[in-house]
Amino acid sequence: MQKASQVYILLDALDECAQRAELMEVLRTIAGWQLRNVHMIMTSRKERDIENSLEQIVDPRNSICLQSDVVDKDIQQYVRERLSSDNALNKWSKDTALQHEIETALMKGSKGMFRWAVCQLDTLGKCRNRAMLRKSLASLPPTLDKTYDRILCAIAEEDFDYAIRILQWLAFSDRPLSVEEVAEVIAIDGTRDPAFDRDEVLEDPSEALDICFSLISIRGAGDDSRKQVAVLAHYSVKEYLVSDRIQNGQAARYWMQDTACHSMISHACVSYLIQFQQAEPIKGDMLTSFKLAQYSARFWASHVRWSKVGKSEIGQVVMDLLSMENAAYLNWIRLYDPDRPWAEPYLKKSLRDIATPLYYTANLGLETVVEILLDKGADVNAQGG
Known part of the structure; x- marks a missing residue:
């Protein structure tokens, strides 16, 4: 940088x-160099630990609060646009006074929080009449945390299990999930056998939006405009779900702990793979019928690593998968070969084409699983693959 x-x-x-x-610490180090040719621009929400750190290196005259009239004007423009163009909200477009009432209430409550305004408009769009609308306007939650509490508590009880699965997977998946994969996610319940129930798969994958109203969104995949992926609607959704703050609110049962979620997802992935018990070559249309197969095959091991579970916590279902006597083990490697992570699934592999569970789990860095396999007498000198 000096040059x-x-x-x-x-x-x-x-x-x-x-x-x-x-x-x-890195920022303090860079600031300590006192290089006149180095300029830093940083943005952040107002959080005390960040403010305390930056006070040591940033001149107050160079600090700009973006929760100002400029942001308010952007929010106001967004509110007006939503009221006129959103199908769920434009039913109020003929009543100028009512539109003004909505706009005034949202501008007063937003306090520069764009995401807060978005969530309130989503909720107002569900109001069927003026009475419901005015009741909602009179009881707008004062903060984003309270907003998320209200949204989570409004999820129908019969959708709770589905909602928690969707939110856990979207918060901790190793890559964005397609809407079709999410439709299958809700059909996996690790407490039952078999875990995957095809009758529970969403007939219309977009209904995930209704289940997790305002908390998730659907967008195009960057590499394929025809493919749609489901994502959390905003980074603050995950931030709240994993925070201590949610435990003090009405939506405490939605609180998430990262290692527990990774453990759940790894168990779900392995349970999903266990269903593939045919030893004969898999037909190509299998990947079309089972949307979550490739994700499960590729990422179950990484979720095990992230879960940081000990020997006693590695589920029997994982050990069932890692048996060369189980056709599901062969089908896992057909779907995803850890030796060739870049390769497409090769569905015609036979047992003589693949290595032992000990080899693959060591390759994938699953130390705890390796220890269990060794305890069970796995042969470290076994040939294969």
């Missing part, structure tokens, strides 16, 4: 960094 004439470093959303303390 460059000018260096500009842009850091957006410091508050979203998981290793916040380490990041603050």
Whole structure:
């Protein structure tokens, strides 16, 4: 950096960094160099630990609060656009006074929080008449936390299990899930056998939006405009779900702990794979019929690693999969070969084409599983693959 004439470093959303303390230390180190050619621009929500750290290195004259009239104007423009163009809201478009009432209430309550305004408009769109609308306007939640509490508590009781599965998977999946994969996610219940019930798969995958109203959204996949993926509607959704704050609210049962969620997902993936018991070559249309097969095959091991479980917590279903006597083991490697992670599924592999469970689990860094296999007498000198 000393050799460059000018260096500009842009850091957006410091508050979203998981290793916040380490990041603050790096920033203090850079500031300590006192290089006149180095310029840093940083954005963050107002959080006390970040403010305390930046006070040491940022001149108050160079700090700008974005929760200002500029942001309010953007929110106001967004509210007006939604009221006129959103199919769920434009039923009020003929009543100028009512539109003004909605706009005034939202601008007063938003306090510069764009996401808060989005959620309130989503909720107002469900109002069927003026009485419901005015009741909602009179009881707008004061904060984003309270907003998420209200949304979560409004989820129908019969949808609770589905909602928690969708939110857990979207919060902790290793890659974005297609809407078709999400439709199958809700049909996996690790407490039953078999875990996957095809009758529970959503007939219309987009109904996941209704189940997790305002908490998730559907967008196009970056590499394929025809493919749609489901994602959490905003980073603050996950932030709230994993925070201590949710445990003090009415939606406490939706609280998520990262290792527990990874453990649940790994168990679900393995349970999903266990159903493939045919030893004969798999037909290509299997991948079309079982949307979650490739994700489960590729990522179950990484979720086991993230779950950080000990020997006693590794489920029997994992050990059932890792048996060369189980055709599901062969089908796992057909779907995803850890030796060739870049390759497409090769559905005609036979047992003589693959290695032992000990080999693959060691390859994947599953130390605890390796220990269990060794305890069970796995042969470290076995040939195969």
